Amino acid sequence: MKRSVAIIGAGIAGLSCADVLTAEGWKVTLFDKGRKAGGxxxxxxxxxALGEASFDFGAQYFTxxxxxxxxxxxxxxxxxxxxxxxxxxxxAWIGIPAMNAVVREMAARHEVRFTxxxxxxxxxxxxxxxxxxGMPGEQFDAAVLALPAEQAAPILTLHDFELARTALFARSQPCWSGMFAFEAPxxxxxxxxxxxxxxxWAARDSAKPGRNGPESWVVQTTPQWSTAHLERAPEEIAPLLLAALQDATGSHVHAPVAHSVHRWRYALSAGTGLxxxxNEKLLIGACGDWLLGPRVxxxxxxxxxxxxxxxxxxxAAA
Structure with missing residues (x-):
């Protein structure tokens, strides 16, 4: 009989796990709170007004x-x-035409339930x-948490405290990410x-290979500054990031024609090396960069x- 597994989290870790299981005939269903693949x-x-601006506002590249x-x-x-x-x-590598292109390709091969x-x-x-x-009433043989450690820990705590303890000690660092489009370079x-x-980090995203559109920059703050300002509103953070970009470039930065700010609470993992x-008895587990290192x-x-x-x-159990 085909075995079933629910994977919570449709980022690259969850989708990679799904690739392995579906190749061996397992029935895999992924669940993600987002509206589309990416993580x-x-x-x-x-x-x-100058056309569509594109921003890779999470991972900037992968090695x-x-x-x-x-x-x-x-x-x-x-x-x-x-x-x-x-x-x-x-x-360094990037996705084309945007960073999430590779994750979307992976998700297209699986049953992923977004939102x-x-x-x-x-x-x-x-x-x-x-x-x-809104969760379905269906049941699964196994469950996988492809989530940041901070989100996996409270779920694991109720079922396997040893696994939960590992997640509790694997702390991530936050990051504010600003996206700015300008009228001129x-x-x-x-x-x-x-x-x-x-x-x-600050990068001219519009200069990446395969990109087009208006002058676009992504700026990301240090973990220390992000932690100190983590609970501030995005509208308060935006002018601070713009001022930091002006200081970094050493030139006057005009008001952007469009901008957005995103708070990553769990941006940088330390990596446990595990x-x-x-848990082979309960058939529950976890995967993610926090279990190895802070890279895609x-x-x-x-x-x-x-x-x-x-x-x-x-x-082994068969």
Whole structure:
């Protein structure tokens, strides 16, 4: 009989785990509170009088070190979904036409139910049922939490305290991300700025390979500054980020024709080095970059590791 698994979180870790399981015939259903695929590889488009501005406001690029991930990136590149970004480094890659292109391609291969906010899990006999407003009454053989550690911990606490304790100690750092579109190019030669004042990163997104549209910049603040200003309103943060960009470029920055600000509460994970978490008796586990390291590649690898561990446990129990 085909075994079923519910994966909560349709970012790259959850989708990577789904790839492994569906390849072996498992019935996988992913649930995500967002409206579309992306997670921290999110992209946003904003209409302006100068045309559509595009911003990669989460992960700015990804690197490739693992052989398995290298194969995945090669397939994305062959499909025209990923390309190198030399300005960010010799091993830097980005999605085309936006960072979320690769995650959307992964999601298209699976059953993903967006705008489903899972608040918890109920154990009913040997099955799992998802809790939350509008959740289906269906049951699943296994459950996977592909969530930041801070969101996975309270769900795990009710079922496996050892797994929950691992998540409780895996703290993430926050980040404010600002998106600004301008009428004319900023008079600054470099397309990337790192570690200037409150800014950990600033990049001319419109200069990335495969991008077009008006002059567009993404700026991201340091973890220390983000933590100190975490609960401020976005409308208070926007002018501070704009002033920081002006200071970083050393030139006058005109008022943007469009802008948006996003708060990432769980932006940067420290990484526990465990790879994944799995309780083979209850059939519940977790994956994500927080279980390896703060890179896109680590999220993909964690999902792969958990998928293979689930399959190995299933074969051993057969």
């Amino acid at each position: 921290r590889m999110a992209s946003r488009r904003i209409e302006t 490739v070190r693992d052989d398995g991930f290298a194969g995945q990136v090669s397939r994305w590149a062959d499909a025209g979904l990923a390309v190198r970004w030399p300005d960010a480094g010799s091993d 489903h906010h899972v608040s918890g899990l109920a154990r009913e006999g040997t099955q799992w049922r998802l809790l939350g407003e 900023l008079p600054h030669r470099a397309d990337i700025l790192r570690n200037h004042g409150i800014l950990a 790879g994944c978490l799995w 590649e680590c999220a993909w690898m964690s999902g792969q590791k958990l998928g293979k561990r689930i399959l190995g446990a299933a074969r």
